[in-house]
Amino acid sequence: MEAIAISKFARFAPRRVNQVMQLIRNKPVEKALEILAFTPKVSAEPVLKTLKSAIANTGRAKNPAGLKVKSAWIGNGPVLKRMRPGPMGRGMGYKRKMTHITVVVCDMAPGELKVKTAKKKEEAKA
Template sequence: MAKGSRSQIKRERNAQKDTRPSAKLSYAHVSVQKACFVLDAIRGKDVETALGIVAYNPRYASTLIEKLLKSAIANAENNNGMHAENLYVAACYADKGPTMKRIRPRAQGRAYRIEKRMSHITIVLDEKK
């Protein structure tokens, strides 16, 4: 059961909130598997190295992740007062989003289903100690 007033409950919940800078891209038109290939390459790296990796990665997801990484760096500098040279990719993951279902006509009146998958990509940065 809830204890205290609504403002007290919100204050307690916000005290437990993660204060690390992050950026999230919702409904990205790329599957989770394809996004994870790029995310696995940058996890744990400092931001300069991570930007270099995604800039020269030929995958389509790397263009989305590069933009998202730059957004997370800007959030860290503007909202948290951190310096870009001290940042590294603490966590990055892709969650499953909704799937658009389409129909492909096939021979003899059949129809095959095409699934256009989406994902929610999140990048969390942190400062080196």
């Protein structure tokens, strides 16, 4: 089962949000929540909120074990053009960019759960 959450018009530059999104793609949800909680980027907060919303959309908010981030992407939102005072009375333009954040969460296949636990046990023995 898949669940989608979309956060639109986030006041963050798309390139900066994409740096955070790369950290959570194809990761288990529990691991992604940990990563986002300790990522020292301002844009990690809206990504975390969107991920929590996607988890809630599955109906398993209390127990997100067995879910993974299937895909996470960003879209460019509208750009606000602003002016800043410049030299000799001129106005210098700059752009305030916005981002649309999309996170898709799905169930892990039964094989994925068993393989990951087996690998951890083998690494612990070594």
